[in-house]
Amino acid sequence: MTDGMAIAARPAGTGRAAGAPALEISGLDKRYGAVRALAGARLSAHAGEVHALLGENGAGKSTLIKILAGAERADAGAVLLDGRELAPRSPREAERAGVATVFQELSLIADMNVAENLLFGREPLTAARTIRRGRMVATARSMLERFDVLGVDPRVKAGTLAVAERQQVEIVKALSRDPRVLILDEATSALSAREQRWLLTLASQMAAEGKVVLFISHRLQEIRSLAQRMTILQGGKTVAEARVDELDDEAVVRMMLGRRVERMFPARGTPRDEVALEVRNLLLPGRREPINFTQHRGEILGVGGLQGQGQRDLLRALAGVSGHRGEVLVGGQPRRLRNPRAALNAGIALVPEDRKGEGLLLQRSIRENISLPVIDRLRTSLFLSRRAEQRVVDEATARLNISQGSMERPAGTLSGGNQQKVVLAKLLVSRPEILLLYDATRGVDVGTKAEIFELLHELAADGAAALFYSTDLQELAHVCHRVLVMSGGAIVGEVTGELTEERILRVAFGAEERKRDADDIATASPADTEREAQEEEAGA
């Protein structure tokens, strides 16, 4: 796949690299209070080039993009577009200068329809300066058609679109302004393979027209198929500028981290025989098919399938966040998971999908965040015991290697990776038996990811069980012992034995016809499954 795709992406224009770069950034500096987000970053991208920007979270990529897009102002440094200075003071100005950005936080307004969003700020007007609705919808429709986005009706509210559709509309919105530079700030995270190819076609078209496409992504494979050159940021500085084929994955990761990383995925332990979690006839809100499965202690159970198939609902139901019907038994005991408190008391802890909005109190100190789940236990008579709190927090932070420095700092001042560690620390203090991780590694740098997997396996070895949902198939395949595949709010299949990305995907598409009764799934122990899989391998 990679070779064929990569060649198709490279337009004829790359040969012109000898000329002056269309976009040239040098010596860019930016401070947020005491934090230095950029320290002399540089980048050069040529016309007709798709240029990737890589780096860990906190390395400065988003900041650099925000400066280009007019959402922030640099403290020092120069940005030249076609030889002229580019220093927009607002997103509007950046747009006028020819820079279109598709942000991670989508700029679509949920309450307005797609047409209003696409044409926001440039709606067709009547003589009385009021908006011409009909014309607006028609224009939006032709825009969507022009960029080959089918199946989105411009009259529906943007809030009702699926995430992937919204990302597509965002991209169309940016492209419709015929920009000189198109920036994609992790704007491709929700796109499926088909939509990625759509984007690939668009990007090569733009490159062929001599434009510059700058894009940030954490997915190396995506970068290799889309980009010609890349710039790697680390600690706010540019540590590498190279053609995409000049550096292999290990070299890229090494440059991003500034140090070697032995292995991303630690070895998996063996699950025990005791049952940790049993789910019987669980009906998720709004769904009709019941869910049944069993999980053993020490087991990391993956939850896979295409996005939006009920994985989120499942984890949230188990965490007591949303309602459910059916039985859940933790360690053999039936539990009513009415609210998150009840779930925590039952030994179930959740790492939510949005750490800033759901996982952390950004303005409160790290210490207060970590101790919150168990705050009721940290007291002597009526009052809080500082010592008990300190002990609990110290234990958790030691285990997670959260950077030294004041625990009194607001959690919002930490980098993404460290924030996720604080979320995990919160998880640890309640000493959970069942861990629920929803996309716990999204937007987290490579180094922290490795630490998270390490922790996961340690906890599993100690006897906890984990339900692990990730949009990254590679992670599912390498971290989990087995994977439940969901579709339409129910479990449609299971992948056991040797896990590969391909197998998981195949089950997700319902092509794999591994016939197992609901019984078998519920009662087979992992030891049996391993044996069965090995037998099958031996036989094949």
Place this chain on the structure above:
Amino acid sequence: MSAEAQSSPEAVRRSDRREWLTRNQSIFIAYALAIILWGITSLFASDFATWDHTKSLLTEACFVGIVAAGQTFVIISGGVDLSVPWMLNSVATLLTLWTHGHDSSLVWVVPVLLAGAAGVGLINGIGVTVFGVQPIIMTLGMNGVLEGGVLLITSGGQSPNAPHTIAHLSTGTFAGIPIAVLIWAVLAIVAWLALSRTPFGRKLYAVGTNGTVARLSGVRVGRVTITSYVISALCSAIAGILLVGYVGQAYLGMGDSYLFTSVAAVIIGGASILGGTGNYFGTIAGALILTVLTSLLPILNLNPAALQVVYGAVILVTVILASVRIGGVRD
């Protein structure tokens, strides 16, 4: 990741102290302002800085202070209590009505009134948490209901005098300190302890900062919020009881000014209207500032209009000052 470098314990302690200072900077500003105002007033009025005058100043301030205590809890939780005026007024009115000015019935009237107030607070809290009505609307509606209800019961007639015991509480002294102020001091200590030293306080701040995160972290958000409204209603009730003793009678509209002043005191004291920050010490400073300003009026021979303008200006100044120096966390 330059901000995350390893630091020595000494550096950590220094950074902790800096963090504490930043977090409480608005409170320091409020007290500085209070002291400055007090100083200015003393310059203009020779008898201002006397113990006698300070006593009456503190007594005046304690009514706002007590109502604002309840308001502090609610605002920290992310809401606001606009039912304060008629909560106060209804308790004051019913107290005089049911005791007919005699002490004998006090023993059952006061507990019943406090229980009733708690009930009203409970309803406010339930409306906000269970039915999802915004605090502004819920408490506003409740204010109207209380107003209508009380006026219907009393038909707007003349209220009897306040019972002697209450009047003595509000106007008498103990060891040279006005009893009302002592009551306020006790409440202040309780409020401070509750907010900073109990799990409830921690949960309250969490709820006010981000209710979703609090809930996912196992906090019973509903209970915490309802409790804050109950506390506020009780504080208004207590203030109503003391006020009616101080003034001698209940009268229509006696609670009206406390809406603005209770919220203003909390804001001037450094809390954010959005919730999650602030503490009662700041509110006390706010209450003192407002009271000193009121007494500044006749001393400087100012128009009552000027007082209104100054109130507004003080709020703006403190809020602008507070926002100017806070950096760091981006929402």
Place this chain on the structure above:
Amino acid sequence: MSVGSASLMRRKPASLSRLPRPGISETLPWVLLVILWILDTSLQPALWSSEQIGLTLANGMALVLVAMAETAVIITRGIDLSVGGMMAISNTLLAREVGGSTVSVLLWCAIVLIIGAAGGALNGILIGVTRLQPFVVTLATWSIFDGIALWILPTTGGSIPNSLITLPLGTWLGLPRTVWFLVLLIAIWAVLARTRSGRAVYALGSDPVAARLSGVSRRKTSIKVYAFSGVCAAAAGIFIATQTASGSPTVGDPFILSAVAATVIGGTSLFGGKGGFAGTVAGAFVFTLINGVTFQLGINSYWGELSQGLLLIVAVALHHATERGARARGRRR
């Protein structure tokens, strides 16, 4: 990853079933209005006359104007507590300064509206430029404006010329003048909401982050919307002058919270981004008519107070019961 099989998955297109439909919150105020109107007219048959309609409208018009101000501001997720003060400033200034001639009337009305815009713009600057909360800023300016009004006219008094008092009375082209005035207000709102600035206001309230990324200037939009609020409040002050024929420095205070109530009952959400003037008008008249009905029924007016309070709570609770589900589904990312 086998890309080939990816094409097997067809995503369902965003279907027409997702088009917006009116819900309970939009229809409730109208239902209430109709009920109250019927009640009112059945108690007082003379109400069907155009003269009575005109008078009823005149009774509620000041509230409608203040509520118009609040609706605009609430759509941006803000609130304007200073409308009471601005109303008082315009009312007292008029009562003190306006003379009998048409020129004087026109001049002072214009002056007062300009002051309204300026005061509102001040709010807008404080809110849009700094990150101060609307509640707190307008709480402060409410006090400041109230103070200014007190300074202009320390007690109720002043005089309003007949030409101004009789302005809302009478008819024009067969319909009461107040009806035309209401039509004018609705038209103004309709036009403003359909301009780019109007869209920016809705966007800002619906999703401030996305709005900024889409190029909305928080500063300019805030200034515009709070200036609008100030002008409406000042207009309300003029209108109340025609009703009471005098000026009063405390005239505005009761209107603030009733205006918020009318707005919310009318279906505009305090969360911002949604709502409109039509519902607010209905909400304002629901409140006005409750007072009227209790008066007609000879019920103690305090029942009116009570029922307004209850109505507010119940209406919003209902609103939420239906809104929250819809919003949660729509906002899922």
